[in-house]
Amino acid sequence: MTSYRFRVWLHPNPPLEFEPETEVWRDIEVDGSHTLTDVHEAIFDAFERRDTHAYEFLLRDEHGISIRSYAHPEMYSGEQSWPPMDDEQIDRFLEHAIPDDVSEETRDTFRDLRKNPPEERNAAETTIDELDLIESQSLFYEFDFGDGWEHHIEVEEIREGSLDGEPVIVDKQGDAPPQYPEK
Incomplete structure (x- = not known):
């Protein structure tokens, strides 16, 4: 079995008044048997969100080109990625x-x-091992298409061995912004 360490950067979101002075990120360890939906849930928890919304992952090649999308299970259509x-x-x-x-x-x-465009895949049915990732490869993750919380995910480390249980937040920098700005 294989385990992975992802660094998940939260992009600034000026419409929601989130423009941090320092980068805000979380390091999350996952097992190769976890699905992209498990990763979504770990990111959701890591950034202290409370209200669920749709999401999508885009797998990128070594040049940063999106090569396939992985849709929220309720949005999955099996059509083209874009x-x-x-x-x-x-x-x-x-x-x-x-x-x-x-x-x-x-x-x-x-x-x-x-x-x-390649056929999109279902995030709930795609394991991390199936992505065939390499270190320093990246993914794009967007949560809540209305408010557009965008994240850059980089594969920091791949190692042999299994992670018991759920994904784990192992390091962080910066405060998580509120999901919705105070009015």
């Missing part, structure tokens, strides 16, 4: 959002994934 883009949309995106120093191979990968 709507396909035509050549004009892809070219516009590459021109405005991708740095000039990105290799042509990476651009081609992005182009292919946007033209032919």
